[in-house]
Amino acid sequence: MEYHFNTLIIGGGPSGSSCGITLLKHGHDCCIVERSTFPRVKLCAGLFTHKSQECLKSILGPNVYTEVMRKSLMSQESVFSLYKGMQPLVSCNLQKEDNQPTSLRYTDCRISLVNRPVLDDLLVKNFVSLGGILLDNDAVKDIDFAKKTAILASGRTITYEHLVAADGANSITERALAAYDKTFVKKDKSALCIEINVDKDDVDVTGVNIYFDIVKGSYAWAFAKGEKVCIGLVKLPWQENTDVQHTMLDFCSRLGVRNMEKYPLRGAMLPFGNIMPRPVWNDNVFFVGDAAGLVEPLTGEGIYYALQSGQYAGESIVNGGTDSYIDKVAYLHGLIKKGRYYQSLLEMKLPSRFFFRHAPRNGRFISYFYLTQIEHATLDPFWKIIWKYKRKK
C-alpha cells in the first residue's frame, strides 16, 4: 500500500508529536510512523523543567496543557540533595526567598517529575485528535532520499515532501542518510543510561537526589515519584572501562534496594551534548530531539529540547524551510554547549575538587544556579550568573 503526506515524521516521542501537532495546527497534513504502540515503555527519570512546561503550553494551548499535566505529573519537590559517592554534600531548597531571581519572576519553585509513558501517550493522542495519521506498530526500515520514499516493515511505502527524523538516539534516518550521502555529518557516540523503577516499599529514598562520583566524572540519581523510586546512572561514551551493570548493582545495594531480583536493569542510549552540527539535509530533511543530539549533558535533560526542536521544525516547514530551523536551533545548541562546558569541568580534577569543597556551604547559590540555568534557561556566562546572584543578595 502506498501513501503520500506532505510531511512524514519518523517516531512518536515528544519531538515527533510536538512537530506533528504544530503542523496540524497550521493546516499541514502529516503522518507519524512509530514502531511501538502507545503507551510504550520509555526509560526516563521524568524531570520536567519549567521551560519544558512553558514550551508544552505553547504547543498544546493552555487548556489541553493543564489536562496533560494533571494526568502525567507524579510529584513536585522543592528540595534536592547532592552527594559525593554516598556521602551527603548539600541539600538545596528552591523555595528559600533569596534563591528566587526577581528578573525571572518564578511562581512555582519546585522540581516537577512526570510519568513519561503517560505523557508521550497523551501527546500522541492529542496529535490524533487534531486529525493526524498515526501508523503505529510499524517501523521505517529504509529510506530512499532521491525518491523521497520511506519503506516500512509492513511493506507499506510512504512518499513525502518533508521528512522529520524524530526517531531517537539510534536514528535510522541518520544511519540511512550517512550511507546515502558521505558528506553528511552524524552526531558523535551517545552515552549509556541504566535505569530501574523500584517500588517505594523496596527502598528508603525520598525526594530528588543526585550522586556524583558513582561513575567517575558523571552521576547517578534516585528520584522518589509517587509509588516508585526511579534509580539510574549515566556512563559517558569515553568511559569504556566502566562495567556499568556492576556499578549499577553496587549503587543499588548501597542505596539499600530490597528484592533487587524484581527489577531487571534496562539500558538506553542518550546523546550527551554530542549535537549534530547541521541537523538538516537538503531543503527537506529535519532532525529533531535525540536524533539531532539535543540533550543537555549536565542534567541529561532532553524532553525540553525534543519538544522545542519539534515545534521549531514544524514552524520552519510551514514558513519556509531549513534556514529558519538552523537559526532557531542555534539557541538550543548554545544551551547545550554551555551544559557541556560545566559537565566537562566536573570531569576535571581541580574544578571538581573546588566544587566538592565549596558546595556544602553554597546551597543557596546551587539552588539559584539550578533555577536560572536548568529550570529556566539563559545563555549567561558563569561570571554573569555570579554577578546577578551577588547583586540580588
Ligand SMILES: Cc1cc2nc3c(=O)[nH]c(=O)nc-3n(C[C@H](O)[C@H](O)[C@H](O)COP(=O)(O)OP(=O)(O)OC[C@H]3O[C@@H](n4cnc5c(N)ncnc54)[C@H](O)[C@@H]3O)c2cc1C
Ligand atoms: C534513562 C534516561 C533518563 C532520562 N531522564 C530524563 C529526564 O529526567 N528529563 C528529561 O528532560 N530527559 C530525560 N531523558 C532524555 C529524554 O528521555 C529524551 O531526550 C527524549 O525522550 C527525546 O525525545 P525524542 O522524541 O527525541 O526521542 P524518543 O522519546 O526516544 O522517541 C523516539 C521514538 O521513535 C521511535 N522509533 C525509533 N526508530 C523508529 C523507526 N525506525 N520507525 C518508527 N519509529 C521509530 C521510538 O520507538 C520512539 O518512540 C532521559 C533519557 C534516558 C535514557
